[in-house]
Amino acid sequence: GAGVSQSPSNKVTEKGKDVELRCDPISGHTALYWYRQSLGQGLEFLIYFQGNSAPDKSGLPSDRFSAERTGGSVSTLTIQRTQQEDSAVYLCASSSSPDTQYFGPGTRLTVL
């Protein structure tokens, strides 16, 4: 079946612009996660959604970052007024239980 998909695969933007990153989870998966992987760094937890519960936003690095999940499926991560330090690979994952996560290919964001 189809895995987790993310779009765009690459995004180059100018400092100060807003960007939206999209994640399509595996159908039926109730949990959705966003992580950030900077060059040479590990995975940094950003946010997760579980069903209709309030999302856990404890990993968002600043108020410029926000995410929503519509209809319990597609999620959008928005970064406002991008900064160069936001350059990273943004990974989305989904799971059907508090268990194994299935990762998408990621969106490589470059802020010039």
Next chain:
Amino acid sequence: AQSVAQPEDQVNVAEGNPLTVKCTYSVSGNPYLFWYVQYPNRGLQFLLKYITGDNLVKGSYGFEAEFNKSQTSFHLKKPSALVSDSALYFCAVRDYRGFKTIFGAGTRLFVKA
């Protein structure tokens, strides 16, 4: 708060030799522990997990990991390394009460022929 430590940035091993990638964790209550692998230019893939039961967990590609509660460790092992095992390995921990999962910084494994 949950945390994961992978004390080695890099592990080098010769093909055919056993390999160990170390992981220690801190979490309230019983942990859910995971290993994921990231091959070059490919996405993260699940390797194995410990939820409950036997302390020795077997996973994909011949890998296994041993849960040690007293040492709060979950080291990844393989009896005989392959060059194709060269990749970035991540240990992760989740608190049994919720979904939030914390990943370690990753350990790069190099297997030399």
